[in-house]
Amino acid sequence: MESCGMSFIKYLLFIFNLFFALSGLGIIIAGALVLADVSDFSHFVTSDLVGPPIVLIVLGTIIFLVASLGCYGAIRENYKMLIAFAVLLIIIFIVEFAVGITAAVYKADFQDTLKSSLKKSLEQYSSSGSNSNIEKAAWDNVQQKVKCCGVDGKDDWQTTPISCCYKDKIEESDQPVQFCVSSGRNYMYKDGCYQKLQMKIESNTKILIGVGIGIAFIQVVGMFLAFWLAYTIKKEEEAK
Template identity: 55%
Template structure:
């Protein structure tokens, strides 16, 4: 009976680890997609704002390797490898929880940091090619203007990318018209880029949270199965 129980647990854990390895690949893909989506505007973000998707990619790689260890430990019926596997899962789970808590606690700080970076970049617009390129890129792609709105731009420095065509198919206004345009003229993007970027970052964070919760649930099951099998192997040896 004990031998039958051992075999059942072993193959359940082996199957679980195959699924777990696939979930590790899923983590890598999810992190990469979020990073490519938000990272396009990394000029306005500190490294710590982009850290969660990077951590997710690293965690995915580690999960894949740990799952391989779990598969090998289950087939070999190695008590120590299974306990090492459970410990690795526990460490990964703690790291994921710590990153999630830190992201939630410092969310407002991240947002204020991003806003300050955008404002300082705006002041360098005229003298820095990198800042000009970054602002033209974000205003064109997110259809926005300024940090919180078009009035953020100092007089005569508002870029033409703040303006859109008044009729579908017609070209945007020339640079001097865009610089002198008032909000009521109807040719300015009225949404601030900070809010557009914030919305994009929050959308990405929801994906990360959803994937993280799913993987955390799988990890808890993995820890229980590994400890169960390790205990059965130890009892068999006794």
């Protein structure tokens, strides 16, 4: 017959793992939202930016599976499963910590790379090469969705593209660029795309950091409960 203390720890760990499994689903959703947001300007960046939300989705899936293992181990009072669960939590925690440090170290380098990529793409936009149509589609898409113009502003363009105009003004006139600047007011986006994309990245980074800190705290609690229950099970087995 199990003691009241072990019964309490077992069900406490079981309830914890239910919440842990739900947090895994939450991480998957957060990663998917960030990935969808990043897709608006993925043409201008390398996999370095697309990587973190994908890692988050994979991590959320792993957390969901690990939480299921923890639930089963707690209910079955299986010492080996509980130890395996705790060790997996430690490994996930170390991976999260390493990813966080890497992101912090390369943040400044990434911003420089983004600006360089935008400038290079803008030059190709006006060229007659085979990639010009791809660059035009990418710039038109990002300028309309993010509501920006050029890298640092509209002056970056030799010939300002239609996509720099407010969307409703494009729909109103057959000559939207001229209409945007000749009607007594300037209906052209004033912010550069680098500034707007940088703000998006900062916002997404805060989401990832917030989720990471929350999950790290939950993991520490889970490790403690798993080792506590495993120790209690081992102690009671030795007492028999």
